[in-house]
Amino acid sequence: MSEPAAPATATASAARSWLRPLLPPAIAVVFSLVAGAGFIFAVGQNPLTVYGAMVAGVFGSAYGWGQVLFKATPLVFTGLAVALGFRAGLFNIGAEGQAYLASFVMGAAGAALAPTLPGPLVLVAAALAGIAAGAAYAAVPGLLKARFGSHEVINTIMLNFIAFALVNYLGHGTFVHETVHTAELPRTALLPRLDLVWPALRGSPVNASLGLAGLACVGVGLLLWRTPFGYELRAVGLSPGAAEYGGARVPAVWVKTMALSGALAALVGVNFVLGYKGYFESGFTAGVGFLGIAVALLGRTHPVGIVLAALFFGALSQGGLVINSLVPKELVDILQAIVILMAIVSHEVVERRLRRRA
Amino acid sequence: MIGDAFGAAAVLAFVAQTVRISVPYAFGAMGCAFSERGGVINIAAEGIFLHAALAYTLTAYFTGNAWLGVAAAAAAGLATGALHALVTVTFRADQITSGLGINLLAVGLTRFVLKAVFHSSSNSERVAGLPTWNVPGLSALPGVGPLLGTPLVLVALGLVFFSWWLLFRTPFGLRLRSVGEHPEAAATLGLSVNRLRYAGVLLSGVLAGLGGAWLASDQRSFTDGMSAGRGYIALAAMIVGKWNPVGAALACLLFGAAEALQIRLQGAGIPNEFLQMLPYLVTMLVLAGAIGRARPPASVGRPYDPESHG
Numbered sequence: 117m118s119e120p121a122a123p124a125t126a127t128a129s130a131a132r133s134w135l136r137p138l139l140p141p142a143i144a145v146v147f148s149l150v151a152g153a154g155f156i157f158a159v160g161q162n163p164l165t166v167y168g169a170m171v172a173g174v175f176g177s178a179y180g181w182g183q184v185l186f187k188a189t190p191l192v193f194t195g196l197a198v199a200l201g202f203r204a205g206l207f208n209i210g211a212e213g214q215a216y217l218a219s220f221v222m223g224a225a226g227a228a229l230a231p232t233l234p235g236p237l238v239l240v241a242a243a244l245a246g247i248a249a250g251a252a253y254a255a256v257p258g259l260l261k262a263r264f265g266s267h268e269v270i271n272t273i274m275l276n277f278i279a280f281a282l283v284n285y286l287g288h289g290t291f292v293h294e295t296v297h298t299a300e301l302p303r304t305a306l307l308p309r310l311d312l313v314w315p316a317l318r319g320s321p322v323n324a325s326l327g328l329a330g331l332a333c334v335g336v337g338l339l340l341w342r343t344p345f346g347y348e349l350r351a352v353g354l355s356p357g358a359a360e361y362g363g364a365r366v367p368a369v370w371v372k373t374m375a376l377s378g379a380l381a382a383l384v385g386v387n388f389v390l391g392y393k394g395y396f397e398s399g400f401t402a403g404v405g406f407l408g409i410a411v412a413l414l415g416r417t418h419p420v421g422i423v424l425a426a427l428f429f430g431a432l433s434q435g436g437l438v439i440n441s442l443v444p445k446e447l448v449d450i451l452q453a454i455v456i457l458m459a460i461v462s463h464e465v466v467e468r469r470l471r472r473r474a
Numbered sequence: 475m476i477g478d479a480f481g482a483a484a485v486l487a488f489v490a491q492t493v494r495i496s497v498p499y500a501f502g503a504m505g506c507a508f509s510e511r512g513g514v515i516n517i518a519a520e521g522i523f524l525h526a527a528l529a530y531t532l533t534a535y536f537t538g539n540a541w542l543g544v545a546a547a548a549a550a551g552l553a554t555g556a557l558h559a560l561v562t563v564t565f566r567a568d569q570i571t572s573g574l575g576i577n578l579l580a581v582g583l584t585r586f587v588l589k590a591v592f593h594s595s596s597n598s599e600r601v602a603g604l605p606t607w608n609v610p611g612l613s614a615l616p617g618v619g620p621l622l623g624t625p626l627v628l629v630a631l632g633l634v635f636f637s638w639w640l641l642f643r644t645p646f647g648l649r650l651r652s653v654g655e656h657p658e659a660a661a662t663l664g665l666s667v668n669r670l671r672y673a674g675v676l677l678s679g680v681l682a683g684l685g686g687a688w689l690a691s692d693q694r695s696f697t698d699g700m701s702a703g704r705g706y707i708a709l710a711a712m713i714v715g716k717w718n719p720v721g722a723a724l725a726c727l728l729f730g731a732a733e734a735l736q737i738r739l740q741g742a743g744i745p746n747e748f749l750q751m752l753p754y755l756v757t758m759l760v761l762a763g764a765i766g767r768a769r770p771p772a773s774v775g776r777p778y779d780p781e782s783h784g
Contacts, residue, residue, distance in 0.1 A: 155586065158590070159590050207570055209570070209574070260758070260761070260762055263762075264761070264762040264763050266758070266761035266762050266763070267761065267770075269515075269517075269570055270709075270710075270713060270757065270758075270761055271758055271761060273517070273706055273709070274710065274754035274755075274757050274758050275754070275758075277703060277706065277750075277751070277754045278751050278754050278755065281747040281748075281750040281751045282747065282751070284747050284750075285745055285747035285748070288745075403578070406574060406578060409571065409574060410575075410578075413571065444585065444586045444589040444590060444595075446581075446582045446583075446585040446586040446589065447582075447586060448582070449578065449579075449581060449582025449583075449585070449586075450579060450582040450583055450586060452578060452582070453575050453576070453578040453579030453582060453583075454575075454579070456571065456574065456575035456578065457557075457561055457567075457572060457575040457576070457579070460561065460565075460567035460568050460571050460572065460575075461561055461565045461567050463567070464565050464566050464567045465565065
């Protein structure tokens with residue numbers, strides 16, 4: 117490399133290293149919108165009209181923004197849950213079941229405590245009980261991997277279905293008669309909604325869990341990059357063998373990471389049970405754990421990326437409701453799936469290009 | 475046993491129900507076995523079931539011919555398998571994520587088409603199902619008789635043994651298994667790793683596609699989310715059956731029996747939920763080595779990159 121050219125090359129490569137992580141998600145989003153245009157054409161609509169209606173409907177009002185934030189909140193939690201696992205080399209497909217079971221525990225514990233305790237105490241106790249349940253349930257596949265070497269992917273898939281059946285069973289004794297939900301908690305046991313401070317949001321259930329989501333992002337960031345455990349976790353993720361040689365206790369890291377991942381997934385219940393409905397309702401998670409995988413991937417397992425990805429998916433799902441009169445709202449599910457597939461493909465392609473150039 | 479004709483009839487009816495429940499599991503599990511033996515994890519059976527069931531329904535609806543529906547279902551399975559292979563073999567992207575993405579795609583896509591074609595968010599119109607053949611002598615048997623004349627039951631049974639033979643008794647099977655165990659060694663011997671992996675994934679798509687055809691033909695319609703987790707049960711059965719089509723089929727029968735039992739015990743005061751959990755619990759026990767060691771193909775889940783050891 118000749119001397120005068122060095123600064124320019126350095127800037128260019130600095131810019132490239134900045135852009136590099138952003139490129140695959142950007143490709144994925146653009147590709148999915150283009151592919152989505154094909155589906156819109158197929159049902160006889162104009163893609164520009166539909167996408168325009170989507171943007172106007174979602175971002176044209178404070179209510180729309182509130183809905184985006186409300187829908188993004190649980191995705192931040194499950195996105196962080198999955199991302200933390202990824203950083204340790206673990207694939208937690210079980211955030212769905214962990215969130216489901218934990219939310220049930222929050223609803224049931226809250227309902228049991230509400231008659232005897234003051235509201236705020238019920239809120240804290242129910243939240244902690246649910247978080248503990250989520251952590252314990254997620255620790256199971258961690259333990260099975262540590263003890264027997266069985267793959268956490270299959271075990272977390274199986275545990276999702278077990279969680280659904282388990283909650284059904286426990287629900288027999290807990291659900292309010294002839295319903296599929298737990299008893300409603302008093303208003304004082306719920307997190308405040310944001311329309312209290314910003315009345316324009318009225319109608320949207322976005323609540324103080326949004327702040328919790330922000331805290332969770334900061335917490336995960338600090339844990340990963342500012343603590344010895346985070347260092348150990350990332351080392352195990354990069355190479356379990358080398359980490360073990362370097363003194364990391366790999367099985368313990370797996371178990372702890374899975375438990376933390378489950379605790380993060382459990383926070384979904386804080387938003388839904390303790391921030392919105394006031395009770396647990398059968399079937400509510402509806403894919404929030406699986407979408408967490410998409411959020412973690414699109415956000416490149418970084419807290420900042422996860423926030424952006426969660427907002428994108430939140431906006432998409434709100435957008436689906438807006439355009440339902442023009443095209444079936446399932447267009448949005450198709451877009452989400454294409455984003456997932458394209459995110460992993462473009463990641464491989466970009467990495468390979470750069471490796472070849474290097 | 476003492477001349478208990480009613481008891482015998484009940485047992486035969488139970489057996490018949492078990493087999494009927496197991497059919498889609500068996501198709502899916504055989505499919506997963508081919509894909510994974512070649513080194514590609516396939517958790518997309520759930521999505522393939524949905525795509526194929528919809529393809530069957532649409533074709534039977536527009537042509538009135540159930541057999542064309544089966545062909546369309548197999549083709550939809552093939553196409554979905556091709557997508558999985560493109561993402562995981564050609565682009566070497568993560569196999570589990572690809573499977574999940576395909577499953578999410580199938581949920582959205584089938585609902586989208588259901589609304590666009592049948593203007594309903596829950597179900598299609600009624601379509602033709604496959605006929606039940608009359609087999610002289612056999613069809614008159616109580617309980618299991620009609621089963622022996624049901625085309626896809628017979629196809630499933632035949633394919634279980636054919637798949638075993640193909641995997642373990644033919645050069646193709648040996649080659650496929652070799653790219654699942656040690657792709658670098660297979661490549662050194664001049665085998666095309668990618669082509670063989672494509673073959674495994676495509677076969678798995680076609681087989682799971684037949685499972686989707688069964689679901690739609692049996693029900694004579696498409697309903698939203700009709701795969702109902704069956705693809706994951708098929709995956710579980712393949713693991714319990716230790717990546718072997720015959721073992722997987724036996725696991726399918728076990729899971730099918732547990733489900734048939736649930737239906738029998740409804741209202742008998744025994745919580746159904748524990749029987750529902752059975753397939754998943756058994757799979758976890760098998761993975762943990764509690765019921766004989768289950769060893770997946772050595773290179774399953776690992777993309778093959780010819781440049782990585784050049």
